Amino acid sequence: MKCRHCQTPLEHVFLDLGFAPPSNAYLNKEQMQAPELYFPLKLFVCHQCWLVQTLDFTRADELFSADYAYFSSVSSSWLNHAKLYAEMIMKRLDLDQNSLVIEVASNDGYLLRNFVAAGIPCLGIEPTASTARAAREIGVPVLEEFFGEVLGQRLAKEGRQADLIAGNNVFAHVPDINDFTRGLKAALKPGGTITLEFPHLMQLIAYNQFDTVYHEHFSYLSLHTVERIFSSAGLRVCDVEELPTHGGSLRVYGCHENDARADAASVAALLAQEEAAGLHDLALYDTFQARANKVKDDFLSFLIAEKAAGRMVVAYGAAAKGNTLINYAGVKPDLLPYVYDAAASKQWKFMPGSHIPILPPSMITKLRPDSIVVLPWNIATEVKTQMAHTKEWGARFFTAVPEMMELP
Ligand SMILES: [Zn+2]
DSSP states (O other), rough: OTTTOOOOEEEEEEEEEEEEEEEEOBBBBTTGSOOOOOOOEEEOTTTTTTEEOOOOOOOOOGGTTTTTOOOGOOOOHHHOOOOHHHHHHHHTTOOOOOOOOOSSSSSTTHHHHHHHHTTTTEEEEOOOOOHHHHHHHOOOEESSOOOOOHHHHHHHTTTOEEEEEEEEEOOOOOOOOHHHHHHHHHHEEEEEEEEHHHHHBHHHHHHOOOGGOOOTTOOOOOOHHHHHHHHTHHHEEEEEEEEEEGGGGEEEEETTTTTOOOOOOOHHHHHHHHHTTTTTTTHHHTTTTHHHHHHHHHHHHHHHHHTTTTTTTTEEEOOHHHHHHHHTTOOOOOTTTOEEOOOOTTTTSBBBOOOBBEEGGGGGHHHHSSEESSSSSSHHHHHHHHGGGGGGGGGGGEEOSSSOOEEO
16 A cells, blocks of 8 residues: 555554444444444555555545434534634635635535625535535535536636635545545635644654544544645645644644735744654654554443443443544443434434444433543533533532543
């Protein structure tokens, strides 16, 4: 297998999580009677461009055949993050009724709704029918297509180049990252700005976030690698911010390579920080499997100890992260009988692989569990606040990553 960006043959395994079903393949009752598809879940690191990437395998399109259950607007903290970004970027780029904002992977309109409200023309690009429909219902125009060079060039030909192209948590999820980046280049107006947000590989390694690894998450990115990918498509990284979202993300600002604006000092500073952290050295990548295994072992030990002590443990949040952790640990309903989740689209279904049933959060008062493991640790505090009524019977909250611990 060759590197998806630079075509160098890949020799170095970064992480091997065995086999797992697609993390978003929630099962209904009928599907529970049928065979389930498992794919290798293995990451390589390219020693030329340092792109960390999932193993390629045939039938990858099957991962995307299901209509995803994920609606961005379910998370109130994510909605707030989107609103703050919209206010900031409208001001920074002086966007008005003559501008065009394109968002790639616009989901249910959680972000573009802010531009619609401000009277700024926008266009969402979203291949998933159910979320695209939800976006249209709140007045966000949507093209129901996959984004890449072909669509970017078509938008350019139609005179629909954008002043701003935003992409939140999509860059790491596209199988052909070079084609996607060429699409950004084609759809960007001269003088226009691209902003992309994605989890930062440096934080993934520093905080043992191996559970953010899943098949649909093709690339694990450093600023160094993104700069190389941009450069090969005729784009330039001109600014970067570190964000707390998803356990530590980057917001990269891009422009055409010949754009007049100078690079912000933050770009060189973060590149130096990545190098100092060892991101350009195979030794750092070699130690990660052992750290992932320790997190997995500690999670299992916790579940077994709680069970032995006669305490009931449940989980909160049927997110992709949880599926990676649970399936790698081999946990089944005997150790973790239920997962509670606020998304109606997941409730009364079963977690892929582990087959743990997913229930609405309101039902937690029936079971009154002693311990609740919050699987999406990035929103653990928000979840604990929402579930404050569990204090009534003294429930305790835990997270498993970066290590097994109780929430304060
Ligand atoms: Zn490479």
